[in-house]
Amino acid sequence: xxxxxxxxxxxxxxxxxxxxxxxxxxxxxxxxxxxxxxxxxxxxxxxxxxxxxxxxxxxxxxxxxxxxxxxxxxxxxxxxxxxxxxxxxxxxxxxxxxxxxxxxxxxxxxxxxxxxxxxxxxxxxxxxxxxxxxxxxxxxxxxxxxxxxxxxxxxxxxxxxxxxxxxxxxxxxxxxxxxxxxxxxxxxxxxxxxxxxxxxxxxxxxxxxxxxxxxxxxxxxxxxxxxxxxxxxxxxxxxxxxxxxxxxxxxxxxxxxxxxxxxxxxxxxxxxxxxxxxxxxxxxxxxxxxxxxxxxxxxxxxxxxxxxxxxxxxxxxxxxxxxxxxxxxxxxxxxxxx
Numbered sequence: 001x002x003x004x005x006x007x008x009x010x011x012x013x014x015x016x017x018x019x020x021x022x023x024x025x026x027x028x029x030x031x032x033x034x035x036x037x038x039x040x041x042x043x044x045x046x047x048x049x050x051x052x053x054x055x056x057x058x059x060x061x062x063x064x065x066x067x068x069x070x071x072x073x074x075x076x077x078x079x080x081x082x083x084x085x086x087x088x089x090x091x092x093x094x095x096x097x098x099x100x101x102x103x104x105x106x107x108x109x110x111x112x113x114x115x116x117x118x119x120x121x122x123x124x125x126x127x128x129x130x131x132x133x134x135x136x137x138x139x140x141x142x143x144x145x146x147x148x149x150x151x152x153x154x155x156x157x158x159x160x161x162x163x164x165x166x167x168x169x170x171x172x173x174x175x176x177x178x179x180x181x182x183x184x185x186x187x188x189x190x191x192x193x194x195x196x197x198x199x200x201x202x203x204x205x206x207x208x209x210x211x212x213x214x215x216x217x218x219x220x221x222x223x224x225x226x227x228x229x230x231x232x233x234x235x236x237x238x239x240x241x242x243x244x245x246x247x248x249x250x251x252x253x254x255x256x257x258x259x260x261x262x263x264x265x266x267x268x269x270x271x272x273x274x275x276x277x278x279x280x281x282x283x284x285x286x287x288x289x290x291x292x293x294x295x296x297x298x299x300x301x302x303x304x305x306x307x308x309x310x311x312x313x314x315x316x317x318x319x320x321x322x323x324x325x326x327x328x329x330x331x332x333x334x335x336x337x338x
Contacts, residue, residue, distance in 0.1 A: 019169045021059055022111035022138070023069035023090075024104050024131055025052060025076050026123035029146040043145045045076050048122055051143060051157040052080035055120055058161020060088045063169055068114055070107035073097035101130040108134030117168025118322065120160060125151050125232070125299040129196050132183065132319040139167050139178040139320040150230045151181070151196045151299075155324050163327040174320065177327045181318035182224040182250065186289070188296050189307030195298035198223050198233040199312050201291035202302055212300050213266050215255060215273040220289055222281070222312040223251040232300050235263040236273050243280070250281045250314030286313045 025048060059067065069077055071092045081090065093110050097103050104123075108131045111119055118139045121131050124146015131140060141164040142152035166172050184199040185192070200221040202212065212218070212233070225245045226237030237243065237251040239261045256276035263273050281287065289296060291306035298304070 018066060019064055019165075020066035020068060020114070020116045021064050021164050021168050022107075022114075022116040022119035023052070023055075023067050023077065024107050024111075024119060024121050024123075024127070025070070025072045026104060026121075026127040026146075027072045027074045027076060028099065029123035029127050045074055046079065048076045048145060049079035051122060051145065052077055053084065054157035055143070055161035055164070056080065056084075056086065056088050058158040058163075059165045060086055060161075062162055062165035062171070064165040065089055066091070068093055068111055068116060070095060070103060071097050073099060101126065104130035105134040108132075108138075112136045112138045117170070118164040120164050121152065123152065124149050125197050126301055128152055128319075129194065129299045132181075132196060133194060135319055137320060139174060139322045141167075141322045141324065150225065150227070150232060150234055151321070153324065159324055159328060163322055163324040166327050166331060167322055172327050172330050177330060178320040178322040179246075180316050181321045182245070182314055182316055183318035184222050184224050184250065184298075184312055184314055185317065186296060186298065186304070186310055186312045188289075188304045188310035191304055193296075193298060193304060194318075195224070196318060197225060197230075197299050198297075199289065199310075200233055200297040201289040201294065201306065201310070202297050203291070203294045204302055205294055205305075206302075212297050212302065213269060215263070215265065215271060218255050218297075219291060219294075220252070220254045222287060222289065222314065223253070224314050224318075226251045231264050231267060233265070233297075235265060236261055236275065237278070239263055240275060241278055241280070248316075249283050249285070251278065252281050252287050253278050281314050284313050284315055286311050288312075 067090045120141045122145045128151045144152040144154045184195040186199045201219040223237045226234050226243045228238040230238050243251050254277040258276040288309045290309040295302040296304040
């Protein structure tokens, strides 16, 4: 858990009494080693600030004036507000950022406890995995700014802000526009963790640079979704036996000599991958991921020491993910101004 502020130096997490939205920006998203091994773009801080600014304008347009946010540590949110005349009030959460995923987990927990109606995230699959671990049932509006962006959407930030505001203020039916997402639950060596898209058994014994791009290091993978247009390990399944985000169950793959699949493993990195076995998984069906003395990767990054076989299953226990298009279409259908 990220370091909150037990001594009250930064104050206490507020409990909001009117519709409010949370904001979590990952300054490290879109800046990992896959810029060296592939052709991924670098997402600069000033562009993230511009995205935040547009999201805030969207929120303001639908009447949200209170935003609780994680201090990103590099001034992205502050830059978004620089020179802006707006009725939106930002309040930082009482968390000292350390640049770790635990910051986002703790921020999500505090936002859920504060009673926000939605959380806007800026990041990739890893960022949203961290937020999903702490947000409970609070709906997420996930804006893609990472490397592998299977879970978050490429969406205009103003539209994302409008959608988050409409959800938070109760102007749309949350059940209709923000269904629970699938995810992969993993039990490994006494630890329980989750992945939004993929959990993989890796031969690597150490975390290292964390990000995975070499399929030769992967033994087997469990996917909650496998879409042909995806980037990352889910691309392997997507090219072989697609499973969409709204379809039940998932996919299990064993890599090795067998069917050859041309997969998009990172931006600009297209490789042929051998798949020894592939089968659909029913919801909740348990499979073994045996990495020996290696590691278990979650959403493309080595996270857990294996310590023997792990057990994985695809469930519908993931976060509520807001469909921005569906939100705006619902309000348009009723003739309501966003």
